[in-house]
Amino acid sequence: xxxxxxxxxxxxxxxxxxxxxxxxxxxxxxxxxxxxxxxxxxxxxxxxxxxxxxxxxxxxxxxxxxxxxxxxxxxxxxxxxxxxxxxxxxxxxxxxxxxxxxxxxxxxxxxxxxxxxxxxxxxxxxxxxxxxxxxxxxxxxxxxxxxxxxxxxxxxxxxxxxxxxxxxxxxxxxxxxxxxxxxxxxxxxxxxxxxxxxxxxxxxxxxxxxxxxxxxxxxxxxxxxxxxxxxxxxxxxxxxxxxxxxxxxxxxxxxxxxxxxxx
Amino acid sequence: xxxxxxxxxxxxxxxxxxxxxxxxxxxxxxxxxxxxxxxxxxxxxxxxxxxxxxxxxxxxxxxxxxxxxxxxxxxxxxxxxxxxxxxxxxxxxxxxxxxxxxxxxxxxxxxxxxxxxxxxxxxxxxxxxxxxxxxxxxxxxxxxxxxxxxxxxxxxxxxxxxxxxxxxxxxxxxxxxxxxxxxxxxxxxxxxxxxxxxxxxxxxxxxxxxxxxxxxxxxxxxxxxxxxxxxxxxxxxxxxxxxxxxxxxxxxxxxxxxxxxxxxxxxxxxxxxxxxxxxxxxxxxxxxxxxxxxxxxxxxxxxxxxxxxxxxxxxxxxxxxxxxxxxxxxxxxxxxxxxxxxxxxxxxxxxxxxxxxxxxxxxxxxxxxxxxxxxxxxxxxxxxxxxxxxxxxxxxxxxxxxxxxxxxxxxxxxxxxxxxxxxxxxxxxxxxxxxxxxxxxxxxxxxxxxxxxxxxxxxxxxxxxxxxxxxxxxxxxxxxxxxxxxxxxxxxxxxxxxxxxxxxxxxxxxxxxxxxxxxxxxxxxxxxxxxxxxxxxxxxxxxxxxx
Numbered sequence: 001x002x003x004x005x006x007x008x009x010x011x012x013x014x015x016x017x018x019x020x021x022x023x024x025x026x027x028x029x030x031x032x033x034x035x036x037x038x039x040x041x042x043x044x045x046x047x048x049x050x051x052x053x054x055x056x057x058x059x060x061x062x063x064x065x066x067x068x069x070x071x072x073x074x075x076x077x078x079x080x081x082x083x084x085x086x087x088x089x090x091x092x093x094x095x096x097x098x099x100x101x102x103x104x105x106x107x108x109x110x111x112x113x114x115x116x117x118x119x120x121x122x123x124x125x126x127x128x129x130x131x132x133x134x135x136x137x138x139x140x141x142x143x144x145x146x147x148x149x150x151x152x153x154x155x156x157x158x159x160x161x162x163x164x165x166x167x168x169x170x171x172x173x174x175x176x177x178x179x180x181x182x183x184x185x186x187x188x189x190x191x192x193x194x195x196x197x198x199x200x201x202x203x204x205x206x207x208x209x210x211x212x213x214x215x216x217x218x219x220x221x222x223x224x225x226x227x228x229x230x231x232x233x234x235x236x237x238x239x240x241x242x243x244x245x246x247x248x249x250x251x252x253x254x255x256x257x258x259x260x261x262x263x
Numbered sequence: 264x265x266x267x268x269x270x271x272x273x274x275x276x277x278x279x280x281x282x283x284x285x286x287x288x289x290x291x292x293x294x295x296x297x298x299x300x301x302x303x304x305x306x307x308x309x310x311x312x313x314x315x316x317x318x319x320x321x322x323x324x325x326x327x328x329x330x331x332x333x334x335x336x337x338x339x340x341x342x343x344x345x346x347x348x349x350x351x352x353x354x355x356x357x358x359x360x361x362x363x364x365x366x367x368x369x370x371x372x373x374x375x376x377x378x379x380x381x382x383x384x385x386x387x388x389x390x391x392x393x394x395x396x397x398x399x400x401x402x403x404x405x406x407x408x409x410x411x412x413x414x415x416x417x418x419x420x421x422x423x424x425x426x427x428x429x430x431x432x433x434x435x436x437x438x439x440x441x442x443x444x445x446x447x448x449x450x451x452x453x454x455x456x457x458x459x460x461x462x463x464x465x466x467x468x469x470x471x472x473x474x475x476x477x478x479x480x481x482x483x484x485x486x487x488x489x490x491x492x493x494x495x496x497x498x499x500x501x502x503x504x505x506x507x508x509x510x511x512x513x514x515x516x517x518x519x520x521x522x523x524x525x526x527x528x529x530x531x532x533x534x535x536x537x538x539x540x541x542x543x544x545x546x547x548x549x550x551x552x553x554x555x556x557x558x559x560x561x562x563x564x565x566x567x568x569x570x571x572x573x574x575x576x577x578x579x580x581x582x583x584x585x586x587x588x589x590x591x592x593x594x595x596x597x598x599x600x601x602x603x604x605x606x607x608x609x610x611x612x613x614x615x616x617x618x619x620x621x622x623x624x625x626x627x628x629x630x631x632x633x634x635x636x637x638x639x640x641x642x643x644x645x646x647x648x649x650x651x652x653x654x655x656x657x658x659x660x661x662x663x664x665x666x667x668x669x670x671x672x673x674x675x676x677x678x679x680x681x682x683x684x685x686x687x688x689x690x691x692x693x694x695x696x697x698x699x700x701x702x703x704x705x706x707x708x709x710x711x712x713x714x715x716x717x718x719x720x721x722x723x724x725x726x727x728x729x730x731x732x733x734x735x736x737x738x739x740x741x742x743x744x745x746x747x748x749x750x751x752x753x754x755x756x757x758x759x760x761x762x763x764x765x766x767x768x769x770x771x772x773x774x775x776x777x778x779x780x781x782x783x784x785x786x787x788x789x790x791x792x793x794x795x796x797x798x799x800x801x802x803x804x805x806x807x808x809x810x
Contacts, residue, residue: 015461051387053561076389087384089298091305103294104388132305 002065004029004156004187005050010059012045019045021211022059027189027204029155032182034202035191036232038240041208043191044084047158051081064155077105080149084160084191086141090134094120094144097133098151105152112151119147123173138165146174157181157188163197175201199232207239214239268293269300275401285550286393295385295398300405332413335363340417343425349524353434353517356418357441358484361513365445365480366613367410368403369473370655373609374748375403377453377469379560392554400553403446411442426524433523437516440542444512447545452476454552457559465562470608477613481620484513508534515541563605580693585686589679593686597743600687601694606664606748611656615695618651619703641779643711646703646722649696650729650767656691657733660684663744672742680742681808687743688734696726717787718778724794725774731801735808 006026012019020042027033037043048054050061052070061068063075088097095113098120102112120129125143133141142165149157159178163171178188178201192198198205199219207215207222215222219232226235237243268275275296279289342356381395415438423431452472460468508514508530518534577598585594601607633641663669677683700723707715778787 053382053386055558073389073391076387079387081387083383083387087380089302089384091302092298096301100294100298101388104291104385104390106389 001028003027003062004031004064005189006062007046007050008060008062010046010049010061011057012042012049012054013057019211020049020056023208023211023213024059025206025213025216027187029187030182030185031203032178032188032190032201034198034205034232035189035208036193036195036198036205036236037208037214038242042211043208044160046208047081047160047189047191051079051158052076077152078155080152080154080157082142082145082149082157082159082162084164086138086145086164088133088141088144088148091132093132094125094129094136097144098147101148102151107152115151116147119150123147123170139167139170142166143170155186157186158191159188160191161193162190163192163194171197195231195233195236205232207236209240268297272296272405282397285397286391286554287397288391288394291385291390291394292397292401295381295390295394296401299398299402303402329409329413332367332410333417336414336417339363339414340421343418343421349426349526350517350521353520354511354514357437357516358511358513360415360418360438361441361445361516362480362484363414364407364411364442365449366477366617367414368407368445368449369477369613370610372403372406373473374606375399375406376450377560377563377605377609379562379564382557382561383564386557392557395557396553399557400446400450407442407446411438415441422520426520430520430523433520437519437538440519440538441513441516444516444538444542444545447542447549449476450549450556451545454549454556454559457556457562461562466605469605470612473609474612474616477616478620480512481616483511509537512541576698577694580690580697584689584693590682590686590689593683594690594693596683597687597690598694600663600744601690604663604744606662607659610659611652611695614655615649615652615699618648618653619699639711639714640782641775643707643715643718644722644775644778646700646707646719647725647771647774649699649703649722650726650771652696653726653729653733654767656695657688657730660687660691660734660743661741662746662748664748666745666747669742669745679806679808681805684734684743684808685731685802685805688730691734692727692730696730697723700726714782714784717784717791721774721778721787721791721794724791724798728794728798728801731798731805735801735804 003026008024009022010020010024011022023042023046035043035046045054049056050063050068052068052073055070064078066075068075092100095116098116099109099113102116103109105112107115117126117129120126120143123143123146125140125147128136128140133144136144142162146159146162149159163174166174175197178190182188182203190198190201202219204217205215205219205222206213215226215235217225223230223235226238230238237245275293282289282292339356339359342359343352345352376399378399381399382392385395386392415435419431419434419438422434453469456465456468456472515534515538518531518536518538521528521531522535581591581594581598585591672680672683700719703722704715704719707719711718
């Protein structure tokens, strides 16, 4: 089977800092991959390179068997992207924004608008569909981004903290959507700091630490190699070498309680 | 998707072939251009944390800006309406137009030119760099076209009425060439900086380039005024060839109307040739690297890792101007915002250069006929010229790239919002104006010796007083930094800055003229005392400002 995506010894530096130090992995279609790591580990840089926003210093990337070249753009029509920061045009309504994005992906205005409205209705965004995004809650903006990433029926999804701000019911819907997409052959790159959700959804987990792949495999395999009884949260701490949570929390609260704001 | 274009832009479809050959996806170009225009017309409301409910923003900011620019255009047309030799009128007009146009472009459209977000939103969705760049340049060109129409239109009408339609047409072509030339210079300089610098250094260098560009354009525009042998006794330009024509870029654009008028001199041919070749060469060079421009812009979105330390100067200024209480915290906020708000710097710093150079240019004709000792009496007062930069510096305190951050003052107890504004206005003075005044002070002391001490002190006191007065009267009518920057706001700011120059000019001319003429330390000391008293009274008034 041709991998949906494969990276081979990809490197990248900013100034003196080596952000990616030879990242390699290969992912088959129809997989949900939990792409995790501490802040600054290089997750966003990897995604930006794949999306053509940055150019890697070394290594190769293949998408559906074809090497990525900086001047290519058409491959992006096979990708859906939910960025971590909600970069949307606040002055537009959801209808206008989603129609615009659909058209950028090559859909006609009518098709893009109808599809966006349909998707918005399913996830409960219809009542606000013709309001400017500026007045949206964090969760509503997130739904707009999720719909924007799916309008063109992409084969490969990059979702960075997709559940930000969503209410509990919508989280369940989105989780089900992800699994349904996977069952229908889509490949999903799922990046989040909420380890419970990553553990629950992912077929495979790639943990990046300091620009290198620190762990790669199904959750049970990683747990088996490190601590069979631990959850992903504990494994994350062990693999990134951080065990000062309790001490840090105590120090923090001590400082909070030591203030004199009420005096 | 070309049906997306607004009605007035249907003519762009004629450019489909040319743009497509240059690697632009024309359908995406039309779609994004129309969306961008829609976004510009939908002004962001900001936080709405108003200090003065009676002050309402303009309902038609673009129209207001156009009218301001038309007013400027009317003033520039006077050069051609007066019964002066055509060469003098044209070169004065193109120099003034170049200055105004360049200043408007750098202060109002730098946001559009250097916005790195497009690639993040559209680049990841399959829009190529050449298409993104075409949209960027297309949008800026539309705004600049409107600006040019307003600033250059009245002069073209005067040319048609005085010299006939052929000269008018040549004038129009020259004005268009001038606009393209100015835009391409700015883009190429930005491209160079983006190519060779990264991180914090990149952002700092961009600001330095802004300042250098404006200063450079001012200087080359004013070469006829500043050079000793370029103007004859009656103040008119020599019409023979001089070496400085080669670098007096704005004067190049006087060549074509001269030829159309039948002035077939070697100079007219040279100027016309320079204007045509220069514009074509710059445009070709930029188009060749247009896609790279978008890639390099990505660098502006990379966060810096510089650790901020409180410098001794900052700590001293905070202690001096804001003490230790709440105002010290507001002073710090203002200082840091001024340090990091790239948009603010892009708009304000060029105006500051304007303020530094304009008094020298205006005074050059008068001063060069005096002895050095006589001239030094006036030169030591030129520091007050920085007041030209104050209106823009205060006006743009209303805006920020992250206005939502000021929302914190919605839920924390803010007893005196006026103190917040005062602390920030003081930070503007201490961070932007005082260092400049101190540098000028060194120069003034070198020129005037001990006699320069009181004029220098007067410059500092007056600038501080005017900063507080402007802050109170024309400063933000809501919490500072709580509205989002937008091009139409930039246009307003640029026009207001220009209008305030005239107001400030009368004030400054009075100070420099009276100060230089009387040249008495006692008069200076009396004026310093008066300025200090007014500053103290106005400063106290901030406390009573309410939301």
